[in-house]
Amino acid sequence: MKRFSIILLCVVMVTTAFVAGCAKKEEPLAKKAAMLLSGPANDGGWNQLAYEGLMTLQNEKGFEVALTENVKQADHLQLLRNYANQGYKYIIAHGYEYGDALTTVAEEFPKVTFIQIGGVAHNNKNLNAVLFTSAEAGYITGVLAALMTKTNKIGLVGAVEIPSIKADFEGFKKAVADFNPNARVIEAWTGSWTDIAKGKEAALAQIAQGVDVIMANGDAANHGAAEAVRGTNVLYIGWSRDQKEYAPDNHIVSNVQSVSAILVNLVDKGEAGELKGELHIMGYKEGAQYLSEFGPQVPESVRQRVMQVVQDVIDGKITDFGGGQ
Amino acid sequence: MTAHEPSAARRSSGRIGPALRGIASSLLTPILAVLAAFMVGSVVIGVLKVNPLLAYGHLLRGAVGNLGQLTTTLVSSIPLIFAGLAVTLAFRASVWNIGAEGQLYMGALLAVWAGTALRLPAGLHLLVALAFGAAGGSLWAAIPGFLNARRGLNEVITTILMNYIAIWFVAYMIHYPLREPGWNPQTSQVLASARLPILIEGTSLHAGIILALAAAAVVHILLTRTGLGFAIRMVGANRQAARYAGVNVAAVTVVTMALSGALAGLAGASEILGTRYRLLEGFSPGWGFDAIAVALVGRTTALGTILGALFFGALRTGANVMQASTGLPVVAVYFIQGLVVLFMIAGSAANFVRKSAERRKEAGTVDRDTGSAAIS
Structure with missing residues (x-):
């Protein structure tokens, strides 16, 4: 009897959780940007750059932002689809390894703008690529x-x-x-x-x-x-x-x-309807790279x-x- | 480990039938472990200022909430089923195969080579690519098996070290001989004739799930209904006794490792031929290591391994949604995943200790039962 009541309790809890989860409906928002990083956001290097870029979108461009760190390759498709389904307008994947998944998901969500940094996947529609020189x-x-x-x-x-x-x-x-x-x-x-x-x-x-x-x-x-x-x-x-x-x-x-400079550049273009799925190559000339002191x-x-x-x-x-x- | 269940059931005079009682008691530990992990986890989530019930709602919805999520769960379980079976099979011969990760890399490598370099009719091409995948893992696992059988080298150490060799060898192959021309260090895509078909249009669910379940059935039959399976279990129970009984322990060890490696190789091959179609460095999120937890949670039975793999697949898939929907840091998700494993293993261990104590107590009266339990 005791065992049975434990199981019953468990079922009740799970059901409650399920209903609570379903009750929340995601409304599509105009200015939302999501980012996927293959490593930790505070690595002091490549991923932190991207994180700082995302923060710039939040603080200077008024975006609502979301971040997933330490993304594994096996989860690329699922995470990209999740964010696209949740009405994110821009989805940024930070690394060459996202190429295939971005190409697939960009096809499925033509209204979402995808940006790959550090890769070359672009489709002349809604998937843009940015390379540092x-x-x-x-x-x-x-x-x-x-x-x-x-x-x-x-x-x-x-x-x-x-x-x-x-x-x-x-x-x-x-x-x-x-x-x-x-x-x-x-x-x-x-x-x-x-x-x-x-x-x-x-x-x-x-x-x-x-x-x-x-x-x-x-x-x-x-x-x-x-x-x-x-x-x-x-x-x-x-x-x-x-x-x-x-x-x-x-x-x-x-x-x-500076990923911040790149993202601000691209998102400004995107908001003006001028982002058309190209490969952007950015470096010293564009101010995306510079020497420190x-x-x-x-x-x-x-x-x-x-x-x-x-x-x-x-x-x-x-x-x-x-x-x- | 489940074999002493019937004897326990026979002793009990409960109202539920013995079989039901057995199933219930083997499910109880995992359920309690999950419950405990989620309770401890909810404290952490609460500290991070997220409503735990809401977070778990997202977790559940993310795992099985709609067809898309459900199929994602199944897809992410496929490599775990194969790799979990690999660990389970080896474990039944008392061989610890910690090398499933390396074996699945070698399987993926050979499968992607067969899928890109060979030109064969559809169907046959797929079978050949799968066979290459199985062979890759099998050969890779046979080496530590042989070293163990012939030289007595500890397979825990050799299989771990073989992981590194495999992962770096595959990285070299991706960067140089098999590299697709262009920017990315990756192989070219597997030809359409060698891809596992998609089962439900509009989802990622591919035929690998059928193969994985079939593999589980084969492992179950092998272990319970064949002479080789009996020999494997005998070696697992007691090497010396098996040797005196006329079993060629060295041969059984090598064959077990080769079969185990073939299963791990299929884990890599099915992922490549079913979802990603090409190989990149770091393609596995550690399935080969998760497989050990899957096998332990599944109590090293074929059916248990399937359930364990589905559970871990669901947890992983749901966790991705929970992270994205609640903004919980990803570390919290790993924390909960770790807790579940910890409590499950603690629970299994407690159970095991209790059962062996019971057995010891009754050893005088039920000799026959313990004897049979030892080799099942």
């Missing part, structure tokens, strides 16, 4: 590294070998070859967006080989690399956000990427040469960044 940013930071190294050994620490980071590293190596042909670039991949220890190991191994400038591009790998250089004379170049706080005494510059170690002459390269990139005078995008 990683190669030019790699080139620009590479120029600084080439001019700052004294040991002529430069380290690159990356996370997962995805196209944007590879393009970044290719551009970086091209710049080093152009500006300091004697310098050697040592590359390391940790294979993980979240493993700080591996990033540190990779950077320590490079320092042991005599590297005196390290550029890191890979979310948590950056934390690890910065931890490895703190307290040494090794210089640090950050990526994604201004990462001065990671290693204040070693940081000489960061390539800052230089560290005090960087002499005036070097600053001027780097800024000249930035200007040349913006003006289209330099176009060969090692073949990447």
Whole structure:
């Protein structure tokens, strides 16, 4: 009897919960934006950038926003459909891995505007893609590294070998070859967006080989690399956000990427009815990427040469960044 | 573990029939565990300033609320059923297959290769791709099986390490030999002739669910009605005794691991051929590891594994909706998922301890029963 009443209680609770859940009807809202992130929103890198972009939409453009972090590939379709069904006007997926799911779901919900950042999926209708020009940013930071190294050994620490980071590293190596042909670039991949220890190991191994400038591009790998250089004379170049706080005494510059600028740009176009499912490539010229402040170690002459390269990139005078995008 | 149920039932003089009593008592632990997890979880949700009942309403609605959600639940259960069966089968031979994750990666890899590179008529192409998937997982699992049988290497360690090799090997294949030309590091799409058909138009539900249920039936029959199954259970109960009884323990271990790996390989293959059609790095959210929990919750029986997989599939699918609808941080969702597993395993363990104590107490009088329980 006791057992039976427990089961009965359970049934009653579940039913109540079910009815409560069904009672709430979702009304379609005009200014709603949802975002999917494959990692945590506070990673200090790629995902945090996107999160800050979403917050900009909320605070400056008056959007109601929703966020799902740590999204697994198996859940892409379901989550995209959920948000589309709930009347979100813009759905932003932050990474190349959402391409297939976005293509499918964009077809099913023609009135919803989908945006893929860091990928190329677009359909000339309601699915837009945005790419950062990683190669030019790699080139620009590479120029600084080439001019700052004294040991002529430069380290690159990356996370997962995805196209944007590879393009970044290719551009970086091209710049080093152009500006300091004697310098050697040592590359390391940790294979993980979240493993700080591996990033540190990779950077320590490079320092042991005599590297005196390290550029890191890979979310948590950056934390690890910065931890490895703190307290040494090794210089640090950050990526994604201004990462001065990671290693204040070693940081000489960061390539800052602004998802906020991109989202504001796209949503403004969307609200004006001018967003038509194109592939947008954005970088220094569009203000979607820029250099942070230089560290005090960087002499005036070097600053001027780097800024000249930035200007040349913006003006289209330099176009060969090692073949990447 | 369920085999001592009949003897327990025979002793009882309750009004419910023995079979019903057995089912009820094996369902009670999971139900209580879920209830306990949701109660503790509701405290956390309350702290996060969301009404727990509302949140659970979204969870339930998200799991089974309409045809779309129900089919999503079923689809996400498919790899869990296959991988759960893989762990269950190995466990019955007292082999811990912690390598289902790596095996399902190898299965997915071979399936995607067969699905993209071969040109065969529809139907046959699908069968071949599935066979490649099963073979990929099977070979990958046979290696630790062989090392265990021949060299006595602990399969827990070797299967875990084989996971890393598989995941990185697959990553290499995706980035280089099998990479589709273009921006994304991914393979090209499986040809239409090798895809699992969609069962209900307008949903994602594919024929993999039928294969998964069939696989469960095969595992059940294998374990309960065949000589090989008997040998597997004998090895599982007592290796020494099995050896003295003339069972080739080494061969049974390798064969069990190979079959277990084939099931795990099908988990990967069915996901690729049924829903994603191409392979990307990190395609599995950890089904191979969830499978261990699924098998334990399912009390390492084929039917229990299906129920366990459906439950975890529903939890996962519903949790996505709950997160999106209530704005709960995703961590809270994982917290509840973890609690359910924890309470279920605690419940099963408590049950197991109680039952073995009972058995010990009555060992003198019901020798025959405990003897049969040991190898079922």
